[in-house]
Each structure stands twice: as structure tokens, then as C-alpha cells.
Amino acid sequence: xxxxxxxRISYLAKLKLPSEKxxxxxxxxxxxxxxxxxxxxxxxxxxxxxxxxxEKTVSIRNDEVSKSNSVDDVLSNAPERAQNFFKxxxxxx
Amino acid sequence: MSxxxxxxxxxxxxxxxxxxxxxxxxxxxxxxxxxxxxxxxIDSGMPGMLPVMNFGCIEMAIKTGYxxxxxxxxxxxxxxxxxxxxxxPQGYQISQFEFPILSEGYINIDSGxxxxxxxxERAHLEQDAGKSIHDIDPKYSFIDLNRVGTPLLEIVSYPxxxxxxxxxxYMSSLRQLLMYIDVCDGNMQEGSLRADVNLSVRKKGQELxxxxxxxxxxxxxFIKQAIEYEFQRQINIxxxxxxxxxxxxxxxxxxGETRAMRSKEFSHDYRYFPDPDLLPVxxxxxxxxxxxxxxxxxxxxxxxxxxxxxxxxxxIAKIIIAEKQNANLFEKMISxxxxxxxxxxxxxxxxxxxxxxxxxxxxxxxxxxxxxxTDLLKLISxxxxxxxxxxxxxxxxxxxxxxxxELVKELxxxxxxxxxxxxxxxxxxxxxxxxxxxKFQGGSDRVLGYFVGKCLKATKGKGNPKLINKILLEKLKK
Numbered sequence: 035x036x037x038x039x040x041x042r043i044s045y046l047a048k049l050k051l052p053s054e055k056x057x058x059x060x061x062x063x064x065x066x067x068x069x070x071x072x073x074x075x076x077x078x079x080x081x082x083x084x085x086x087x088x089e090k091t092v093s094i095r096n097d098e099v100s101k102s103n104s105v106d107d108v109l110s111n112a113p114e115r116a117q118n119f120f121k122x123x124x125x126x127x
Numbered sequence: 128m129s130x131x132x133x134x135x136x137x138x139x140x141x142x143x144x145x146x147x148x149x150x151x152x153x154x155x156x157x158x159x160x161x162x163x164x165x166x167x168x169i170d171s172g173m174p175g176m177l178p179v180m181n182f183g184c185i186e187m188a189i190k191t192g193y194x195x196x197x198x199x200x201x202x203x204x205x206x207x208x209x210x211x212x213x214x215x216p217q218g219y220q221i222s223q224f225e226f227p228i229l230s231e232g233y234i235n236i237d238s239g240x241x242x243x244x245x246x247x248e249r250a251h252l253e254q255d256a257g258k259s260i261h262d263i264d265p266k267y268s269f270i271d272l273n274r275v276g277t278p279l280l281e282i283v284s285y286p287x288x289x290x291x292x293x294x295x296x297y298m299s300s301l302r303q304l305l306m307y308i309d310v311c312d313g314n315m316q317e318g319s320l321r322a323d324v325n326l327s328v329r330k331k332g333q334e335l336x337x338x339x340x341x342x343x344x345x346x347x348x349f350i351k352q353a354i355e356y357e358f359q360r361q362i363n364i365x366x367x368x369x370x371x372x373x374x375x376x377x378x379x380x381x382x383g384e385t386r387a388m389r390s391k392e393f394s395h396d397y398r399y400f401p402d403p404d405l406l407p408v409x410x411x412x413x414x415x416x417x418x419x420x421x422x423x424x425x426x427x428x429x430x431x432x433x434x435x436x437x438x439x440x441x442x443i444a445k446i447i448i449a450e451k452q453n454a455n456l457f458e459k460m461i462s463x464x465x466x467x468x469x470x471x472x473x474x475x476x477x478x479x480x481x482x483x484x485x486x487x488x489x490x491x492x493x494x495x496x497x498x499x500x501t502d503l504l505k506l507i508s509x510x511x512x513x514x515x516x517x518x519x520x521x522x523x524x525x526x527x528x529x530x531x532x533e534l535v536k537e538l539x540x541x542x543x544x545x546x547x548x549x550x551x552x553x554x555x556x557x558x559x560x561x562x563x564x565x566k567f568q569g570g571s572d573r574v575l576g577y578f579v580g581k582c583l584k585a586t587k588g589k590g591n592p593k594l595i596n597k598i599l600l601e602k603l604k605k
Contacts, residue, residue, distance in 0.1 A: 088406060
């Protein structure tokens with residue numbers, strides 16, 4: 035099992051991790067992965083990969099427009115709005 | 128010393144599909160609406176909402192498959208590409224990863240005087256993200272989710288391109304094809320078609336270098352500038368003893384420079400996995416076959432037809448097929464008239480296109496004037512009026528100022544094609560010209576031009592030059 039880059043994982047998860055907890059969480063994650071790795075004991079060399087548990091195909095709709103809500107509905111849960119925009123802390127990449 | 132260096136380029140082109148509704152929701156797929164006007168609870172990533180596949184997108188992907196010589200896959204899978212950004216409310220983009228709908232296609236592009244085959248690795252369906260606006264408020268970003276869920280077809284080429292010009296030709300061929308099959312409006316300014324350019328450099332004959340990706344270029348001009356700048360940047364680094372770092376670059380349109388966009392320290396990890404909300408797409412051969420007739424004639428088909436059936440010059444034929452609306456206008460005129468296609472084509476790419484350009488019109492806007500135009504062209508090709516008179520009347524016809532035959536009468540431009548009348552004029556013109564007549568009979572062709580000019584003048588420019596020529600020759604040779 036490869037080592038865990040706990041800093042990177044907390045970054046990807048957008049979770050702040052105090053440095054004194056890093057070792058604790060790193061070890062917990064390792065335990066979890068070790069447990070999940072039990073799956074590798076199953077021989078899957080002759081098994082086709084499965085992308086979904088049902089055999090069915092995706093359900094489709096025709097290309098038609100319908101409007102089911104207003105702008106206000108969509109913005110009603112926004113922490114902040116400005117005119118008809120969501121207003122969020124500045125994020126520039 | 129960029130002579131020894133060559134560039135190796137692969138392109139990822141994002142084409143917005145012109146469906147009525149979005150990829151997985153029935154919100155309008157429309158540019159230019161009020162902020163967040165076209166957003167429902169699926170688009171805004173509300174919990175518990177389920178995406179439902181728009182078959183119109185599959186249909187357009189299959190049409191693209193036929194047009195770009197792809198293998199059309201019956202089985203494809205939507206996966207989640209996870210990343211965090213405020214204009215992506217789901218927290219992931221639904222895309223196709225391991226099993227795209229199209230694979231292994233190609234198109235042929237012009238490269239110098241030759242054709243070059245550009246292989247295309249794959250094309251897959253995915254959702255577009257929303258838009259962040261950073262310049263309204265110093266502390267906040269404003270988010271408009273209208274574009275969220277817009278269907279995109281991402282078309283990924285192999286690194287077969289080796290100059291900025293080839294990239295431009297590839298991109299414009301793609302644009303032309305996608306517009307012909309009516310799956311993309313091709314409007315680059317509005318972002319309907321945008322390209323990510325992957326570029327690396329190498330000394331000729333050597334192995335591939337490390338590539339950098341320049342993101343989101345939406346004009347031919349910027350693509351060319353970005354490629355030329357990035358080419359030189361990479362050469363300078365290597366010549367200075369450095370190494371190229373694999374990076375994602377932004378092109379700054381104000382400075383014409385590229386710069387690194389993402390910090391390498393935390394490179395993206397998209398953690399793709401099949402979207403549990405969407406079952407795999409299983410198409411039947413019948414479903415795929417049904418779409419083939421919708422592809423219609425492609426530019427190459429039209430080019431062949433114009434050359435073989437209508438005997439057009441290649442350069443003229445190419446101008447007409449460049450845009451589907453040109454070809455439609457041309458073919459409408461042919462179908463409505465007995466004038467030779469070659470004659471129509473010459474006037475179309477000449478005076479008619481010049482008129483369109485001068486007046487800033489859409490080619491389509493002439494669709495309801497084709498009958499008048501061909502009526503005028505008939506008058507010209509039947510020698511009822513001269514070429515010159517035709518040029519004078521054409522703008523009036525295009526402006527809808529009257530019917531061609533009425534305009535000809537009104538302006539007194541009818542050509543004199545009555546041979547009896549012309550004969551009289553010619554006889555008069557030859558009076559006192561014994562010396563010149565002898566010169567002609569002595570072999571001086573120049574004198575003929577002089578006589579034609581004199582006769583035309585006598586008819587005030589309305590004499591049919593061909594007929595004058597003919598009668599003159601008969602008389603002079605006696």
C-alpha cells in the first residue's frame with residue numbers, strides 16, 4: 035500500500051486539518067484502505083468490469099424545453115445574492 | 128535559431144451543441160439570457176435531483192461521428208469528474224472518460240498545397256460549467272449558472288499538427304463541418320467553439336518533448352498568437368539550459384503572452400468514477416443507422432459536385448462551400464433558373480458577395496431575392512443587357528428597388544442586339560476609314576479594337592459588343 039499524502043487529501047476535500055491531527059487521520063485512513071484492500075483477494079481476471087448494477091440502458095427524454103421554477107426559487111438558498119447573481123467570496127484561479 | 132525546432136500540437140476542441148434544452152435537464156440551452164434565468168434545480172445541483180439524458184445530444188454526437196469519420200460506440204459511460212469551483216454547483220462535471228461515444232476519427236485539412244490527414248482520438252459528451260464574474264466587486268465573485276449543463280462535445284485530436292497555420296485550418300475545417308451538420312452554431316465569440324492547445328517542441332527528428340496546455344482560446348487570432356508565443360517560450364527555456372515543466376497555461380489577450388495557470392504543488396486529481404445517477408448508454412445499430420441520413424451533404428461532397436457537375440473553378444467552388452449558407456443560396460439559384468451554374472457562381476462570389484460585405488448583411492438575407500437575381504443574370508447571359516449594365520442594376524435588385532426587367536427599361540439599359548440596326552451604325556463608323564481598313568487587312572489586329580470602340584460609342588455603350596465584333600469582322604474581311 036502506498037503512503038498517504040494527508041495534506042493533499044485534506045486539500046482535495048476542502049477540510050482544514052490541524053497539524054497535530056495529521057498522524058491520527060493518516061493512520062485511520064490507512065486502516066480503512068487496508069480493510070477495503072481485502073477486495074483484492076477476489077480473482078477478477080475473468081470478470082468484465084461493471085459500470086452499473088442494473089443491466090438497463092440510460093433513460094432518455096426528447097430535446098424539449100420546460101421551465102419548472104423561477105430565478106428567485108434557484109437563488110432562495112443562496113447565502114448571498116446580488117441582483118440575480120449568486121454572490122460568493124472571491125475565487126480566482 | 129528556431130529553424131531546427133519543430134512544434135508538435137494536439138487540440139482539444141469544445142463544441143457547444145445547439146440543442147433546445149440542456150444535456151441532463153430541460154432548461155433552455157440559450158446564450159444571452161438574464162443571469163440565472165435558465166437554471167433549474169438539476170443545474171443548480173440541488174440534492175436529490177436526477178439528471179435525465181437528452182437524446183438530442185446523442186443524435187448530434189452520432190451525426191458528428193459520421194461527419195468526422197469516427198467509430199460510433201454503441202456503449203458509452205458517463206462519469207463524474209470531481210473538482211471544486213463555485214461555478215460548478217454539483218461539485219463534479221458529468222463527462223465521459225473511459226468509454227466515450229466516439230473514437231478514432233479523422234479529417235483531412237489543407238497543408239500548403241497538399242492535404243494532410245489529422246487523426247482524432249476521441250470525442251465525448253460532457254456538461255459545460257457556469258460563469259464567474261470577478262470584476263464587479265473587489266471582494267466577491269458573482270456567479271451566473273445559465274451555462275451550467277450546456278451540452279459540449281469535446282473533440283480530442285492526436286498530436287498530428289505541426290504549425291499554427293495547420294491548427295487554424297484544422298479548427299476552421301471542424302467548424303465548417305459542425306455547422307454543415309447543424310450541431311454547433313460555430314460562434315467563437317460567444318464561446319460556442321473553443322480550443323485547448325497542447326504544444327511541445329523538439330529538434331527535428333527527435334522524441335516528443337514535455338507539453339504545456341494553453342486553455343480556452345476562442346478566436347483564430349488568439350490561437351495563432353498563443354502558439355507562436357508558446358513555441359518561442361519553450362525554445363528559449365531549453366536553449367537557456369532549462370527544462371519544460373508540464374503546465375496549464377492561460378493566454379493573456381492584452382499582452383499576447385502565455386503564463387502558468389495552476390500551481391503544480393496541488394495538481395488536480397479528478398477521481399473519475401461512473402455516475403451512479405446515470406446508467407450506461409446502450410445504442411442499437413438501428414438507432415445509429417437512423418441518424419445517418421440526417422448528416423446531409425458535407426463540404427467535400429458539395430465540392431466534388433460543383434467541380435464535376437457544374438464545372439466551377441476550384442477556387443470559386445471553395446469560396447461557395449466555405450459556409451453552408453453560401454452553398455444553400457447558390458443551389459437555390461441553380462434550381463430556380465436556367466442560367467448556367469458557372470455564370471451564377473461567378474456573379475455570386477464577385478458582385479453579390481461584395482454587396483453583402485459592403486452592406487454588412489447575412490448571406491441568408493438574400494434567400495428571398497434569388498428569383499430576381501437569377502432573372503437579372505438571365506438578362507445578362509442572354510445579352511439583353513451588357514455586363515456593365517448588369518453591375519449597375521444588381522445593387523438595385525438586391526435592395527429590392529424593382530424587378531430586373533423593369534429596372535432595365537427604367538434606366539434605358541437595354542442592349543442593342545438588333546443586327547440590322549447595328550449594321551447601319553457600323554457602316555457609318557467605317558466611312559472615311561479606308562486607311563485603317565487596309566491596315567486591318569494587312570494583319571493589324573489592334574485596329575479591330577479601335578473599330579469596336581468607335582461603334583460602341585456610337586450606340587452610347589448599349590450596343591451588344593459580341594454582335595458588333597461579329598458583324599465588324601464579317602465586313603472587314605470582305
